[in-house]
């Protein structure tokens with residue numbers, strides 16, 4: 097994708113005033129196979145600076161939704177757009193590039209590389225794809241980001257020598273180092289104690305607030321959902337039958 101290679105898509109539009117959706121789904125249908133679990137999403141969008149919480153019972157399709165938004169899987173029908181880019185029209189390489197440049201992903205498992213130290217784990221997006229060039233300024237930014245997350249004295253440590261909360265802070269910094277327009281989080285604090293949970297959520301919220309980054313986060317935790325502008329229960333969009341509900 098030439099635009100991405102020229103990095104013109106790296107720039108944010110200043111004219112969108114925050115109302116233009118960063119991601120927009122229309123009439124999206126998805127099934128892993130016939131006669132199985134299905135998602136049907138008439139409309140769902142997330143605007144610049146908006147914080148959308150995603151919830152619903154286990155198995156109702158929350159991770160599937162995140163995988164659709166991040167282009168890891170393709171919908172069967174309908175459209176998913178990021179700005180004016182229709183995701184399913186991209187080749188798989190262009191989709192990977194788009195994901196790398198415009199999206200930050202944070203998961204429940206921290207997914208750090210054990211043989212890289214804190215700074216090099218944060219810089220991973222720059223190491224795996226030539227469309228992002230690793231400059232001295234980026235390295236400095238990684239150090240500053242890590243320091244702002246309380247990792248300033250651990251920049252050269254390897255993941256094995258970090259606590260759970262520290263590991264997740266590294267993975268948050270790695271998701272933010274590319275200055276994404278959209279941050280996608282799948283239960284990012286599920287493996288953390290309440291103190292570390294609140295610390296990570298505060299870091300994410302303040303980053304998104306300062307940078308007008310759109311946030312989509314899956315969580316079961318009602319306390320976390322209270323922090324969001326909007327909450328969407330994915331059960332509404334899926335044919336999943338919740339065993340806890342009696343007809």
Ligand SMILES: Nc1ncnc2c1ncn2[C@@H]1O[C@H](COP(=O)(O)OP(=O)(O)OP(=O)(O)O)[C@@H](O)[C@H]1O
Pocket residue numbers: 128129133152153154155156157158159160161
């Ligand atoms: N690769 C796959 N192939 C077939 N079915 C799948 C696949 N991945 C998930 N499913 C099914 O799709 C449904 C939705 O799964 P998904 O992981 O999106 O749910 P979830 O709401 O994120 O669940 P949890 O809260 O337990 O993580 C489930 O019924 C699951 O069994």
